[in-house]
Amino acid sequence: MRRVGIRYARAALILLPAMLLAYAVIVSVLIAFPRQSAVRSSDAVVSLGPASDRLPLAQQLFESGRADSLVISWAGPMPRDAEENAPDEPLDQRLCSSGDPRIYCFVPSPSDTLGEATRVRQLAVEEGWKSITVVTSRYHAFRAEFIFARVMPQDVEVQVVHAETELGVRGWLYHLAYEHVAFIKAVFETALR
Template identity: 35%
Template sequence: MFIAGLVLFVGSLKFIVWPRMDSPHEADAIAVVAGAHDGREQYALNLAKAGLADVVLLSNPYGPDDSLMNDFCGAAQDVRILCFDPAPSTTRGEATAIATTAKSEGWKTIMVVTYRPHVSRVRYEMAKRFDGEVTVVAVPRSIPESRWPYAYLREMGGFTKTVLDSAQSFSEQVRSAATRLLPNL
């Protein structure tokens, strides 16, 4: 059991501490998933102003009293900014809202900005919901060593919930299909 736990821990480091990192490039839109106000909103806006996208899509689950988001969502900018309150207020809710907006806007490519430990989970959730090209970039900032245990546990918890929810959803789909195909059982 110890060996299995050690293998899981070491393997998970690849996805959380050293995720596959994309480089910013042109996209139809840049989306920012919520989290700490760690510069990701401004980073996305700067990428758009540099000509990588005409639209920035900002997740704003913070409520009406968040002055930073009010500045981004309410002020005139050089690029088009769309703000949304994800439902639910989770990575899955954000990915669903981003994919829905992309479909209605006709976008084929999206760059998503988050922070490094969250990159793999954002990539996974977006791949489940968006058929186009997804680039996931991390805001360029260092994370203090003291924050890594929290970031690791938070992302492992998020991945675990995602996997369990996916398994439950699959189980419900199988049960529903079986009920339709074999109604008398």
């Protein structure tokens, strides 16, 4: 009886590291080389925060007619009105204070991808959207797609596109580590919804 227990313990000691290594490799590949959706027209294009590398692509898709609405996840305090903003203000601040009724801006709560997806879900239901295009960074695309697929209503098609971000080796190592931890958190958070 004791020998059987020892065998199981040995098998576990061999399998557990192998499974962890397989997880690390597979998720690293999915983070570094996310699936890029072919950009199709949608009801809304959503720029996830922070906006610096993502919003220009979202704005381009919106202005080229690929979406009827532009949704911006806002990281700072909401602007009050367009007159307070100078032309050199950040793009997200200018767009959010433009008064254009096709542009929706919000501060996510909680301030993470799940908070963004939850607010976009509310907007999709309120506005009757059947498709959205989520714009994020390359390193964030896998996790964003995972979260939005679990949060959005079944009848809303979600496509994720990523803006290219220039990252050095240190930047990629940081984002790989961060995204691994954040993905595990996302699995648990979306499972508990």
